[in-house]
Amino acid sequence: MKGNIIKYAQDNIDTDVIIPGQYLKVHDYAELATHAMEGLDPDFHSKVKEGDFILSGKNFGCGSSREHAPIALSHSGIKAILALSFARIFYRNAVDGAYLLPIEIDKDAYDGISEGDEIDILLSTNEIKNITKNQTYKMKPFSEIIGNIIAAGGLFKYKPDQD
Amino acid sequence: MNIVEKILARASGKPKVSPDDVIFANVDKVMIHDVSGPGVIKVFERLQSQGISVDKLWDPTKVWVAEDHFVPSAEKISAENIVKLSNFTKKYGIEKHFKYGMGQYGICHTLSHEEALVMPGDVYVGGDSHTNTTGALGAFACGLGHTDVAYVLLNGKIWFKVPETYYFKINGKLPDHVMAKDLILKIIGDIGTDGGAYRTMQFGGSGVDEMSVQSRLTLCNMTTEAGAKNGIVEPDQKVVDYLSRRGATNVNLVKGDDDAEYAKVFEYEISEMEPMVAKPFSPDNISVVREAPSVELDKSYIGSCTGAKYEDLVAVAKILKGRKVKIRTEILPAAISIYQRAMENGLLKIFLDAGATIGPPTCGACCGAHMGVLAKDEICISTTNRNFPGRMGHIESQTYLASPLVAAASAVTGKITDPRDLK
Numbered sequence: 001m002k003g004n005i006i007k008y009a010q011d012n013i014d015t016d017v018i019i020p021g022q023y024l025k026v027h028d029y030a031e032l033a034t035h036a037m038e039g040l041d042p043d044f045h046s047k048v049k050e051g052d053f054i055l056s057g058k059n060f061g062c063g064s065s066r067e068h069a070p071i072a073l074s075h076s077g078i079k080a081i082l083a084l085s086f087a088r089i090f091y092r093n094a095v096d097g098a099y100l101l102p103i104e105i106d107k108d109a110y111d112g113i114s115e116g117d118e119i120d121i122l123l124s125t126n127e128i129k130n131i132t133k134n135q136t137y138k139m140k141p142f143s144e145i146i147g148n149i150i151a152a153g154g155l156f157k158y159k160p161d162q163d
Numbered sequence: 164m165n166i167v168e169k170i171l172a173r174a175s176g177k178p179k180v181s182p183d184d185v186i187f188a189n190v191d192k193v194m195i196h197d198v199s200g201p202g203v204i205k206v207f208e209r210l211q212s213q214g215i216s217v218d219k220l221w222d223p224t225k226v227w228v229a230e231d232h233f234v235p236s237a238e239k240i241s242a243e244n245i246v247k248l249s250n251f252t253k254k255y256g257i258e259k260h261f262k263y264g265m266g267q268y269g270i271c272h273t274l275s276h277e278e279a280l281v282m283p284g285d286v287y288v289g290g291d292s293h294t295n296t297t298g299a300l301g302a303f304a305c306g307l308g309h310t311d312v313a314y315v316l317l318n319g320k321i322w323f324k325v326p327e328t329y330y331f332k333i334n335g336k337l338p339d340h341v342m343a344k345d346l347i348l349k350i351i352g353d354i355g356t357d358g359g360a361y362r363t364m365q366f367g368g369s370g371v372d373e374m375s376v377q378s379r380l381t382l383c384n385m386t387t388e389a390g391a392k393n394g395i396v397e398p399d400q401k402v403v404d405y406l407s408r409r410g411a412t413n414v415n416l417v418k419g420d421d422d423a424e425y426a427k428v429f430e431y432e433i434s435e436m437e438p439m440v441a442k443p444f445s446p447d448n449i450s451v452v453r454e455a456p457s458v459e460l461d462k463s464y465i466g467s468c469t470g471a472k473y474e475d476l477v478a479v480a481k482i483l484k485g486r487k488v489k490i491r492t493e494i495l496p497a498a499i500s501i502y503q504r505a506m507e508n509g510l511l512k513i514f515l516d517a518g519a520t521i522g523p524p525t526c527g528a529c530c531g532a533h534m535g536v537l538a539k540d541e542i543c544i545s546t547t548n549r550n551f552p553g554r555m556g557h558i559e560s561q562t563y564l565a566s567p568l569v570a571a572a573s574a575v576t577g578k579i580t581d582p583r584d585l586k
């Protein structure tokens with residue numbers, strides 16, 4: 001899965017900045033997308049392209065449980081978030097709703113990948129290739145259930161009895 | 164096994180579970196509100212378009228619905244969301260729908276205990292991150308997103324990774340001027356906003372035994388701000404009495420085993436604790452009140468599931484009695500039952516005499532929705548639980564999180580004030 005990076009080099013990007021509280025009443029996915037990241041980066045909507053990835057620090061998606069957050073990002077075209085760690089509800093929402101991939105990376109990847117780099121996420125080998133810089137980093141493998149839910153295409157398509 | 168492991172083992176039909184096991188737990192109670200409800204309805208529509216049946220809920224008697232975030236309806240879209248909720252509960256036969264303007268209603272996490280909707284030992288999930296609050300009753304209480312809640316509504320179960328548990332052993336007794344809010348701010352300041360990530364935060368020890376159920380609710384409420392999966396206190400006779408007074412019968416107590424294991428134990432001695440405040444823009448950015456910056460406040464907000472329970476209003480009244488507020492002060496009891504008790508016991512008169520304004524039970528400005536959001540550069544002291552940029556209004560407004568005592572004392576002086584320093 002190839003895409004370009006939008007980098008926010010900071011920790012604790014919370015769901016209030018991913019989609020501010022005033023839009024919680026909105027359940028139109030396309031409209032939510034127009035407000036994605038508005039609390040942090042008002043230019044996000046104009047710069048994001050279909051297939052892009054976000055790179056960020058620790059505890060991405062902390063705060064409110066609003067599923068509006070992964071929805072707004074995914075409907076903006078974001079296919080994966082690469083972060084040092086994730087807040088649990090954001091992580092679950094992203095996977096169970098099949099909106100985007102939450103990928104845990106290490107410090108090497110976080111420091112090595114820059115804004116605009118083109119990268120390739122290789123789920124089969126749990127590697128991230130930086131095509132722009134010709135570097136390769138490790139990603140944390142998905143735990144078994146998460147991997148199975150992702151492979152099934154979300155929680156509703158996953159059959160627990162298979163485990 | 165500790166209490167959480169016991170609850171999750173029972174709910175997943177296993178003799179024993181351990182941290183990191185992935186289980187499907189049968190759910191005992193589910194909550195949705197006027198933000199997550201329409202989100203779930205949207206997921207239902209999507210499922211239907213994929214040919215998945217959404218004709219029947221697994222058990223409508225285990226579901227309850229709150230109207231809290233955007234009520235009284237802030238504008239057209241929120242009014243329509245309330246209509247959607249009503250259509251939903253009618254269609255699926257959900258009887259526990261707490262509608263605003265009709266007797267008891269209020270903030271979802273407040274109703275969970277005021278209406279005795281959740282029992283010790285329950286697996287309780289809600290479409291809201293502060294579902295953790297209700298762990299204070301001895302339940303496994305955990306927030307989920309719309310897709311997960313939709314899954315629970317249709318299947319009655321959901322997957323969890325069994326969390327490891329951090330045990331917070333609280334010794335001593337809180338001094339009069341210090342509240343559970345100060346303690347949880349201190350803990351979050353120590354472990355950070357991801358310090359409890361994916362884990363259970365369990366509170367116990369003589370300090371917690373001493374505490375009222377409402378104080379324990381404050382502790383568990385803000386485990387969310389430390390990233391925890393859930394917060395919990397082992398239930399005792401106080402919980403039984405609390406729930407019985409609110410109409411519950413046959414309250415069973417579940418406890419951990421004597422040889423229960425914890426990933427880590429933290430000890431706190433609270434007898435000498437100081438009032439605390441969390442400065443903008445993070446709940447872990449704490450300071451003792453006497454060392455807080457001397458800023459001119461614009462507003463004091465006393466509301467939310469964290470800081471507008473009955474006991475919180477009593478603390479506020481203790482400060483405001485015979486005094487006047489110097490800044491805009493908004494007091495929003497967290498449920499109608501609390502509002503009513505505050506009226507019967509003379510608290511509302513104290514608030515009005517002090518010059519504060521009283522609002523209806525709503526999340527309102529806690530999440531920057533309506534009912535008094537902050538303007539650019541405005542500074543607020545608040546009994547709520549989050550102070551991220553823009554949380555209570557304009558992205559360049561600022562919020563200091565504090566206990567009801569500190570928020571009330573600050574309302575009187577217009578500066579961040581330790582209640583002991585009030586003249």
Ligand code: SF4
Nearest residue numbers: 293467468526529530
């Ligand atoms: S009062 Fe605030 S924290 Fe509590 S449920 Fe409402 S918005 Fe969330």
